[in-house]
Amino acid sequence: MKANGDAQCLVLGAGIVGVSTALALQAHGLQVLLVDRQGPGKETSFGNAGLIQREAVVPYAFPRNWGKVVEVALRQGNDVHYHLGALPSLVGPLWRYRWHSEPERHAAIARSYATLIEQSITEHVTWIEMSGASDLVKKDGWVQAFRSNKAFEAAASESQARATGFGLNVDVLGRDGMRARLDALRTDLLQGAIHWLDAWTVSDPGALVGRYTKLFLANGGRLALGDACSLRSTGQGWAVKTDHGIAEAPSAVVALGPWATTVLSRLGYRLPIFVKRGYHRHYDGGARLKIPTLDAEHGVMMAPMSRGLRLLTGAEFAAAAAPPTPVQLAVAERTANELIDIGDPVDPQPWLGARPCTVDMKPIIGAAPRHNGLWFNLGHGHQGLTLGPASGRLLAELILGVAPYIDPAPFSPRRFT
Template sequence: MKADIVVLGAGIVGLSTAIHLARRGKSVVLLDRRGAGEETSFGNAGLIQREGVFPYGFPHDFGALFRYALNNTIDAHYHFRALPGLVPFLARYWWHSGFTQHSRIARLYAPLIENSIAEHEDLINASGAGELIRKDGWMKVFRTEKARDAAYKEAESLSIAFGVNHQKLSASELKVLEPSIKVDLAGGLRWTDPWSIRDPHSLNKAYLAYFQSLGGRLVSGDAATLEHVLEGPGWRVATPEGPLEAREVVVALGPWADTVTRKLGYHFPLAVKRGYHMHYGTQEGAHLNNWVLDAERGYFLAPMLRGIRLTTGAEFAFRDSPKTPVQLTRAEPVAREFFPLAERRDEEPWMGARPCTPDMMPIIGKAPRHQGLWLAFGHAHHGMTLGPVTGRALAEAMLGEKTVVDLKPYRPDRFLA
């Protein structure tokens, strides 16, 4: 098999990149060991986070650090065995999360976030997936006035600096919006710009069908077999149907990117934050009308097509270690006290791994030491949000077009000596 370009990884980033290349007349093969959107892109809160200008940083206040050190929270958990290997990454992550550095990163990150809705809308319309989308934002709710007021202050700053919109909600307004919530709340904050996705996997499948309508192909294969062919087409990868050859290749493998990049001599500081979800039914008469974050407890409830999806925070562990859904175990009883959840609808908790860089920004652009090698990974918590804008910008860069956003801040060589 031959193609102009092979895209390794059929998550939202790889799929979006493949679409934009196919739109530009390139013959594109999308290669994955599974189907489209069946790894990290499968399980998330289902948000296109237009408000997420500040990527998730490492806390700097002593109280939060002490709380996480106890290793008994819902929003964070770590494996002791993984810590020694994670220390260099965490140290750099902590440094970049300082106020000055984090503010600078937000300014560099903002152009990606600012284009997230428009680029998803383009693909949603093209793929006929509008029924999967809600356009009414999401809510944080607060149990204490202190947390509420701090969130209001932060939201006002973001609105001034980055033009994101929000609505402050009183306790009585929350009661009207979410009458089934059982606890007394001090108020809430609705981010009004984001869109939400009723089933992220179905959205990925709709994007795949659109890619195939453009002449693109999805094939099964092991990206780790990629090899650089000095005399020939450029790149070759093994598939069950035989070798696949192409002039150019895009590595969009998320947390598995290092299975390819390390073999080629690139050592990016890529770590993972693992996360879990479970779907639930609701007790008779109960309804969850909005995507809701219980901000002071650290879990998220989302009304998906399959049921109410409960998602947890970050687990720091080896990428391929067995599941340890302790955060879900901690979150479920708290969530049941908060909202009348009923039966579990999944046989076991889902687990995924978010690919993270220490400066919290993705790696997007041309690999510096190989012709025809392009990289797109490291989107951390915002892979679903940033997939389409990343795909468009990278396709434009590959074809020498003016890019929708400046890719210099995300260039791969920022991490290479």
């Protein structure tokens, strides 16, 4: 039985990346079947900080400063945590991540990465307007706040250089500026802040993916529950098992976020992807905070969301399936409470997600090197919510064989084969 009618493309994974890819393919007139093992936007795309980071032209590098490495190794900071048992399998990817973070390589990566990030807002705008999701979006940017003068001064000069180099809008706030703009916080504990003005923020990222999916369905797209691990080549195309039977199409897109490696290893691909786990929890206080703010030295993001104040943590290096160890969240609660009364937890348990990161900090967008009709859109790391629509458009253009709107070469899967 064929479950998909006349689908011309299967898109596996209904996070922001898969849904945006499905919308972009549909806009070119393709019949698309979106397949997920649960509903759309229920995983990483649900639990993030909701930032559409137009300013994130420079991806997060492995720290080059040995003091920072020692701080992480000794577990002295809160922005990074690790499971000792996970380190043997992480040594290889982290070593490559460090190699790509060497200043000249990192600068070249940022120049490529910027070409995609620059499109992030304009590509979201199309789907925000068409899906009627403007009520979920604010255009007030986000803030990095600093408790020490040293960290503030370094960040201020880096932000000015980035703003000049990439044409970004930023306000560097001293004490008076903070008092006026961040009046919800105890600014007497802060030395200064960087306000990135070009970013947009989303009050419920999972709901945004839901709206985009509704638009896709309203325009004739189809959604099925199914397990992408059943993906197989049929000779003429690709097939996957869904709740309605076997779905087949000439082409398939793997947009499975942190789970892409599980499915692709069955097809013989060993992509250099590792995860940086992260936690969030909502609280019923902090209602006066209107702009998402990072307590930079403590690695805690405070994001006002529909469900309450969402506290989010930095990176945890652990096996993807290891049980949650939300030690960073415990510190986050304490340090955030110094800046704002966070109130009581709304969620019974912390949420745990995983950023799907590549060793060279760029997503993997393009044709599978060894299989006809198979395409990748994955590895969006810290900026998948930001990049979903921009990456979706690029991949759709590659699949359709129309001139891509930006140079796809820096994102090609072939760079790893």
